[in-house]
Amino acid sequence: MIRHLGVLLTARCNLKCAHCLQHRHFNRDIDPALCKELLAEARRLGVVGVSFSGGEPTLYPYLNDVVEECAALSLAYSITTNGTLLDPLLEACSRHIPHHVTLSFDGVTAPAHDAIRGAGTFDRVMTTTRLLSGLGISTYAQFTMTDQMSLDAEMYDALRDRSGAERIHFVPLIQTVDTGKAGIGMQSRRLHEIKQWVQQNRERGRPFHISLGDAIIGRGEQRDAAPCGYLAGHSLFVDWDGSVALCCQTAGVAEVKNAIGSLREDDLPRLLSRRSAWVEDLKRQRVAHSRVFECDACHACLRRPSVEPAHAVQ
Numbered sequence: 001m002i003r004h005l006g007v008l009l010t011a012r013c014n015l016k017c018a019h020c021l022q023h024r025h026f027n028r029d030i031d032p033a034l035c036k037e038l039l040a041e042a043r044r045l046g047v048v049g050v051s052f053s054g055g056e057p058t059l060y061p062y063l064n065d066v067v068e069e070c071a072a073l074s075l076a077y078s079i080t081t082n083g084t085l086l087d088p089l090l091e092a093c094s095r096h097i098p099h100h101v102t103l104s105f106d107g108v109t110a111p112a113h114d115a116i117r118g119a120g121t122f123d124r125v126m127t128t129t130r131l132l133s134g135l136g137i138s139t140y141a142q143f144t145m146t147d148q149m150s151l152d153a154e155m156y157d158a159l160r161d162r163s164g165a166e167r168i169h170f171v172p173l174i175q176t177v178d179t180g181k182a183g184i185g186m187q188s189r190r191l192h193e194i195k196q197w198v199q200q201n202r203e204r205g206r207p208f209h210i211s212l213g214d215a216i217i218g219r220g221e222q223r224d225a226a227p228c229g230y231l232a233g234h235s236l237f238v239d240w241d242g243s244v245a246l247c248c249q250t251a252g253v254a255e256v257k258n259a260i261g262s263l264r265e266d267d268l269p270r271l272l273s274r275r276s277a278w279v280e281d282l283k284r285q286r287v288a289h290s291r292v293f294e295c296d297a298c299h300a301c302l303r304r305p306s307v308e309p310a311h312a313v314q
Contacts, residue, residue, distance in 0.1 A: 004049050007050060012028075013059065014056055016118075039066065047075070052080070070096055078100045101139050104125070104144075139164065140169050142168075145173055145191065147186055168209070233276060233279050246260065
């Protein structure tokens, strides 16, 4: 059963991060009427939580409207934001308090973060995180895992202390031609090292998590053909154009075609049925080809059949 809905509200963004899968930013937004209908139908089907992302969701012109719709439907919601646009974020939070706000970081220090996101962005996201935390809103600091990321746990402790972030999340890098040009990468060996480091620090009581969808990955030797919430079938993702995609990581990316269908052409129950069949077939392929628990490159799931090793998206 689908319990979680992800919605990419807009393709707009005020930053140009080298590793962003939505880097070809343009002024495209999900239709507000379609979004409202989607939320209502999802609630009827048992969805209890919604995650809003982009682009930069605080640039969505109807953000307050969809937040108020969540309140009317008793839907918990969260927002993933770069944290640089404080006023619209605070306005949305004042309409309906989110379950949490995820703030995107690309370095535990200003030089490392600003090198990817732009001068001054580290101070701005830290200010936003501190302010939200001070208002009693749960905040998660989210870092993209790369070969270059720091594994100094005490520096993450210091960032939490300064920002008030409740948790530290790490998400896998999806390697593309653009990340290669920018010199940003993630080798499988490094990913394994990060997973071990996260697990060790969790055992020491640090609130570190490797996350994807609504699931946590990196649990020792667990063998599972559905290592994330999307592949397990617990989560559904809808792009700004109404297309239903398998995964939040690659939805809307021109190089990866993974749309199950469109809400503009089919109703949600029919798309869910089609998606379930698609996912079950994909899980069988992963088991057959020993592709279980491979989360270092989400686009590998979308190359059918899943036989060849993962490569960068071309």
